[in-house]
Amino acid sequence: MHSTAEENYIKAIYKLSGGGAHGVSTNALADALDTKPASVSDMLRKLSAKDLVHYVKYRGVQLTDDGRRVALRIIRKHRLWEVFLVQKLNFAWDEVHEVAEQMEHVKSELLVNRLDTFLNHPRVDPHGDPIPTENGEIPQVEQxxxxxxxxxxxxxxxxxxxxxxxxxxxxxxxxxxxxxxxxxxxxxxxxxxxxxxxxxxxxxxxxxxxxxxxxxxxx
Amino acid sequence: MHSTAEENYIKAIYKLSGGGAHGVSTNALADALDTKPASVSDMLRKLSAKDLVHYVKYRGVQLTDDGRRVALRIIRKHRLWEVFLVQKLNFAWDEVHEVAEQMEHVKSELLVNRLDTFLNHPRVDPHGDPIPTENGEIPQVEQxxxxxxxxxxxxxxxxxxxxxxxxxxxxxxxxxxxxxxxxxxxxxxxxxxxxxxxxxxxxxxxxxxxxxxxxxxxx
DNA sequence: ATAAAAGTTTAGGTTTGTCTAAATTTTGTT
DNA sequence: AACAAAATTTAGACAAACCTAAACTTTTAT
CATH class of the missing domain: 2.30.30.90 (Ferrous iron transport protein A (FeoA))
Structure with missing residues (x-):
C-alpha cells in the first residue's frame, strides 16, 4: 500500500502532467505540494524505485502505467466523496475540497464501490470534473x-x-x-x-x- | 491538532480505562496498540507534555479532561461512520470496524455534525455501542x-x-x-x-x- | 560561446513514531 | 525483608518525510 504522502505526489504529478500528457518539473511539484524542491527530489527517487514514475534526473518526471492507475483511483475517490458531501450532507461546492483531500486516502475497495452505487454512479463531481470509472476510464464530454x-x-x-x-x-x-x-x-x-x-x-x-x-x- | 498516532493512543487509554474509571498500564496499551512498551512510554511522555494525560512514571496513565474530550470526539466519529456504513452503504456489522478506524481521523467539525444530522442523530452504532453527543455525553441505557x-x-x-x-x-x-x-x-x-x-x-x-x-x- | 541565472540534486539535519537492548523500578514470594 | 520476576523506562538506532545550504546541471542572454 502507498502512504498518504506518496499518493499526494502521484496525484499532483497526474494533474500537472495533464493526465500524463507531458513531463513535470521538480519545481512545479514543489509548488503544487507546498514543499521544497529538495524534498521532491527525494520522493521522486523513492517513487521511481517503486516503478510508479519514470524519472530522469534534471529532466522531470512522468507517471508509469502503474502510477497512472494509482492516480485515477485516488481521483475517483476524491470526486465521489465530493459528490457525497454536496448531495447528501449539503456541503457547498467551496467547502468540499479540503475534506475530500482527507477522505480520498481511506483504503477500502468495498467502500469506494458501495459509495459509487449509493450515489448512483455519478459522472461528474460538484465542480463538473469527470469521475474516473472503476476501470480507470474518464468519460469525456465535449466542452x-x-x-x-x-x-x-x-x-x-x-x-x-x-x-x-x-x-x-x-x-x-x-x-x-x-x-x-x-x-x-x-x-x-x-x-x-x-x-x-x-x-x-x-x-x-x-x-x-x-x-x-x-x-x-x-x- | 493531534496526529493519528496520538488519537489512537488516547482512544486506547479511554477504552482500557473503562471511560476514565481507572488507570492504564504501559503493557496493556502496548498490547492494545500492537506496539512495544518502550514506544508507549515515549508517547505517554509526549501526551503528558500536551496535558492530554496524567502520567506518573511506573504508575500508569489516565486521561485528563482534555484527553477525555478528545477521546469522545474520536469515538463519536468512529461510531457515526459505522452507522453510515451499515445503514447507507449496506456494510455488514463485521465489515465496518476497520474502515471506521480510518474515517475517524478525518478532521472536520462540519462533517461530523452534518453526518450526525444525515443519519438522524443515531444513539447507538451497529454493535449497540452508544454514540457520544456533540457535548461529550454518553447516553446510558440500562443493560x-x-x-x-x-x-x-x-x-x-x-x-x-x-x-x-x-x-x-x-x-x-x-x-x-x-x-x-x-x-x-x-x-x-x-x-x-x-x-x-x-x-x-x-x-x-x-x-x-x-x-x-x-x-x-x-x- | 560563455557566463549568469534558474532549476535540480546531494549532503547533512530534524521530527515523529517506531524498535531493541540495557537499566531501573515495582511486585510478589518465601 | 530480601531477592527473583515482571513491568517499565532510558539509551541509542532507524525509516519516512521533511528541511537548509551547498554543489551541480541546464537554460538563457549576451
Whole structure:
C-alpha cells in the first residue's frame, strides 16, 4: 500500500502532467505540494524505485502505467466523496475540497464501490470534473473554455477547473454555478476580458484568467 | 491538532480505562496498540507534555479532561461512520470496524455534525455501542451482560462488546444479532456456560467468554 | 560561446513514531 | 525483608518525510 504522502505526489504529478500528457518539473511539484524542491527530489527517487514514475534526473518526471492507475483511483475517490458531501450532507461546492483531500486516502475497495452505487454512479463531481470509472476510464464530454466563446455565443456552465474556495466563492458572488446560462455580450480587446450575461439576467465582466477556468457546453 | 498516532493512543487509554474509571498500564496499551512498551512510554511522555494525560512514571496513565474530550470526539466519529456504513452503504456489522478506524481521523467539525444530522442523530452504532453527543455525553441505557441472566430469564440483545470480525462472524453463524430474543434454558456449572434459546427457535451453548460480551435489555 | 541565472540534486539535519537492548523500578514470594 | 520476576523506562538506532545550504546541471542572454 502507498502512504498518504506518496499518493499526494502521484496525484499532483497526474494533474500537472495533464493526465500524463507531458513531463513535470521538480519545481512545479514543489509548488503544487507546498514543499521544497529538495524534498521532491527525494520522493521522486523513492517513487521511481517503486516503478510508479519514470524519472530522469534534471529532466522531470512522468507517471508509469502503474502510477497512472494509482492516480485515477485516488481521483475517483476524491470526486465521489465530493459528490457525497454536496448531495447528501449539503456541503457547498467551496467547502468540499479540503475534506475530500482527507477522505480520498481511506483504503477500502468495498467502500469506494458501495459509495459509487449509493450515489448512483455519478459522472461528474460538484465542480463538473469527470469521475474516473472503476476501470480507470474518464468519460469525456465535449466542452469549451469560456475564453474561447465569440461575441454573441452562448453556453451552459458544465465545469470549473479550480476548486480553491476563494475562486468558487468568487463565482458564488458573481452568480455563476454549474448549469448557469451564459452569453458573451462583448469582448474587451485590451485584456481579453469578456462581458458576460448570466441567466439572461445579470451582466458582469470576467477577466481572461477567470474565463479560462470556466467550461461550457452548447445550450 | 493531534496526529493519528496520538488519537489512537488516547482512544486506547479511554477504552482500557473503562471511560476514565481507572488507570492504564504501559503493557496493556502496548498490547492494545500492537506496539512495544518502550514506544508507549515515549508517547505517554509526549501526551503528558500536551496535558492530554496524567502520567506518573511506573504508575500508569489516565486521561485528563482534555484527553477525555478528545477521546469522545474520536469515538463519536468512529461510531457515526459505522452507522453510515451499515445503514447507507449496506456494510455488514463485521465489515465496518476497520474502515471506521480510518474515517475517524478525518478532521472536520462540519462533517461530523452534518453526518450526525444525515443519519438522524443515531444513539447507538451497529454493535449497540452508544454514540457520544456533540457535548461529550454518553447516553446510558440500562443493560445487563448475558452472563448475569439466571435460568429461565429472557432478554433482547442490545449490544455486543467486541467489534472484531471473528467474533461478529461467530455471532452471525450462531444467529445472534442486535434485537434477538434470548432465553436462558440452563446453566452449566462446570464452566459457567449457558444454554440459550435464540428467537424461540434455535438453541445453542455459549461460553462464559462470549456471554460476557453480549448485553441485553428486558424484553 | 560563455557566463549568469534558474532549476535540480546531494549532503547533512530534524521530527515523529517506531524498535531493541540495557537499566531501573515495582511486585510478589518465601 | 530480601531477592527473583515482571513491568517499565532510558539509551541509542532507524525509516519516512521533511528541511537548509551547498554543489551541480541546464537554460538563457549576451
Amino acid at each position: 469549451k473554455a469560456l475564453s474561447a466563446l465569440e461575441v454573441e455565443q452562448t453556453g451552459i456552465v458544465c465545469r470549473v477547473k479550480d476548486s480553491q474556495p476563494a475562486f468558487l466563492q468568487y463565482l458564488n458572488r458573481v452568480g455563476i454555478q454549474i448549469g448557469s446560462h451564459l452569453q458573451v455580450l462583448d469582448k474587451i480587446a485590451y485584456d481579453n476580458s469578456l462581458e458576460i450575461n448570466i441567466n439572461r439576467n445579470k451582466t458582469v465582466i470576467l477577466s481572461s484568467d477567470v474565463l479560462s477556468k470556466i467550461f461550457v457546453i452548447k445550450p | 445487563k451482560a448475558l452472563s448475569a441472566l439466571e435460568v429461565e430469564q429472557t432478554g433482547i440483545v442490545c449490544r455486543v462488546k467486541d467489534s472484531q470480525p471473528a467474533f461478529l462472524q461467530y455471532l452471525n453463524r450462531v444467529g445472534i444479532q442486535i434485537g434477538s430474543h434470548l432465553q436462558v434454558l440452563d446453566k452449566i456449572a462446570y464452566d459457567n456456560s449457558l444454554e440459550i434459546n435464540i428467537n424461540r427457535n434455535k438453541t445453542v451453548i455459549l461460553s462464559s467468554d462470549v456471554l460476557s460480551k453480549i448485553f441485553v435489555i428486558k424484553p
